[in-house]
Amino acid sequence: MPKIASARVIVTSPGRNFVTLKVVCDDGTTGVGDATLNGRELAVASYLADHVVPCLIGRDAHRIEDIWQYLYKGAYWRRGPVTMAAIAAVDMALWDIKGKVAGLPVYQLLGGASRAGCMVYGHANGETIADTIAAALDYQRQGYKAIRLQCGVPGMASTYGVSKDKYFYEPADAELPTENLWSTAKYLRVVPELFAAAREALGWDVHLLHDVHHRLTPIEAARLGKDLEPYRPFWIEDATPAEDQEAFRLIRQHTTTPLAVGEIFSSIWDCKALIENRLIDYIRATVLHAGGITHMRQIASLADLYHVRTGCHGATDLSPVTMAAALHLGLAIPNFGIQEYMRHSDDTDAVFPHGYRFADGMLHPGDAPGLGVHIDETLAAAHPYRRAYLPVNRLEDGTMWSW
Ligand SMILES: O=C(O)C(=O)C[C@H](O)[C@H](O)CO
Numbered sequence: 444m445p446k447i448a449s450a451r452v453i454v455t456s457p458g459r460n461f462v463t464l465k466v467v468c469d470d471g472t473t474g475v476g477d478a479t480l481n482g483r484e485l486a487v488a489s490y491l492a493d494h495v496v497p498c499l500i501g502r503d504a505h506r507i508e509d510i511w512q513y514l515y516k517g518a519y520w521r522r523g524p525v526t527m528a529a530i531a532a533v534d535m536a537l538w539d540i541k542g543k544v545a546g547l548p549v550y551q552l553l554g555g556a557s558r559a560g561c562m563v564y565g566h567a568n569g570e571t572i573a574d575t576i577a578a579a580l581d582y583q584r585q586g587y588k589a590i591r592l593q594c595g596v597p598g599m600a601s602t603y604g605v606s607k608d609k610y611f612y613e614p615a616d617a618e619l620p621t622e623n624l625w626s627t628a629k630y631l632r633v634v635p636e637l638f639a640a641a642r643e644a645l646g647w648d649v650h651l652l653h654d655v656h657h658r659l660t661p662i663e664a665a666r667l668g669k670d671l672e673p674y675r676p677f678w679i680e681d682a683t684p685a686e687d688q689e690a691f692r693l694i695r696q697h698t699t700t701p702l703a704v705g706e707i708f709s710s711i712w713d714c715k716a717l718i719e720n721r722l723i724d725y726i727r728a729t730v731l732h733a734g735g736i737t738h739m740r741q742i743a744s745l746a747d748l749y750h751v752r753t754g755c756h757g758a759t760d761l762s763p764v765t766m767a768a769a770l771h772l773g774l775a776i777p778n779f780g781i782q783e784y785m786r787h788s789d790d791t792d793a794v795f796p797h798g799y800r801f802a803d804g805m806l807h808p809g810d811a812p813g814l815g816v817h818i819d820e821t822l823a824a825a826h827p828y829r830r831a832y833l834p835v836n837r838l839e840d841g842t843m844w845s846w
Pocket residue numbers: 481614654656706756757758759760783833
């Protein structure tokens with residue numbers, strides 16, 4: 444049995460910050476895990492290096508469940524994004540090792556493929572509705588079957604999801620948090636116009652998605668859901684801040700627009716009530732921020748009982764290691780729904796060579812043993828950490844709001 448001989452934390456910034464755990468076994472087998480927590484990266488790096496790595500040395504790398512429970516129960520302080528991202532990194536690395544030792548891709552260890560590939564959605568965004576539609580048409584031409592639409596809000600200098608670059612959206616953009624402004628009234632006017640224009644231009648054979656990014660009250664979210672119903676969105680995401688799980692009941696009572704939530708959840712306890720009460724349709728928790736493949740599989744299994752499908756977070760702050768792990772899980776589980784796919788920059792792809800491939804609107808994790816992703820440590824060292832914060836958001840009168 445491979446024993447864990449060492450583990451190191453690698454912080455690198457090939458255009459944006461990533462924290463990676465590399466576990467090395469006494470037989471030379473290595474595994475990688477992603478521990479990136481956007482804007483708070485060094486907290487997880489320290490949690491791993493100072494508090495987790497010393498506990499790993501000498502352990503049997505095959506005992507994934509036992510090590511998960513050891514780190515979770517052993518911390519005493521349960522849940523939370525820092526703890527769960529650190530546990531996730533260990534978990535991903537151990538699945539990677541198990542796959543390499545077995546000579547099998549991780550999805551085979553999880554039960555084998557349940558589908559040909561994982562349907563993904565790309566991000567179409569633009570300052571104006573016309574710009575956004577043009578970007579969406581571009582994705583459609585590339586074969587995407589699902590597209591997220593975000594456009595600027597007239598009268599607002601900046602809007603969540605709208606970037607200068609056509610493909611890459613990077614909100615962690617400054618050494619101190621950028622201040623954005625927000626108007627719910629202006630936003631609620633423009634989004635239905637965007638969806639009407641999108642159906643006109645793109646037709647009905649493509650799934651359209653939208654991220655509200657935690658900015659509406661429950662009754663405002665209910666209004667948006669109703670207004671979008673004629674355009675049959677695939678989902679609206681994070682319609683209201685989800686620490687108030689009960690709020691989704693109100694939204695649900697008013698609209699048949701499917702609801703997705705969970706990119707900031709760190710455990711099954713954050714979504715248990717949402718799932719069991721059938722208040723959501725898609726769970727967006729990820730292997731990275733929700734405790735790794737082991738815990739995310741548990742969340743997916745619970746969700747499956749209630750017709751809730753996965754729609755895992757996949758923004759650029761989740762490294763290619765997380766993308767690979769998400770694809771192995773997504774390929775295997777019965778209730779996969781969709782996978783977010785915001786492409787990484789060439790610099791990031793070079794630091795993390797990977798085997799997953801896009802074709803026909805889907806990603807496939809590939810058949811290399813383990814996760815099929817590596818870290819080039821020499822290249823990683825050439826991109827030192829740079830402090831970068833996510834923005835904050837204020838109403839026009841200065842009131843602090845959810846970003
Ligand atoms: O991808 C999404 O749906 C997001 O909401 C992106 C988040 O703002 C981003 O990952 C925060 O780190």
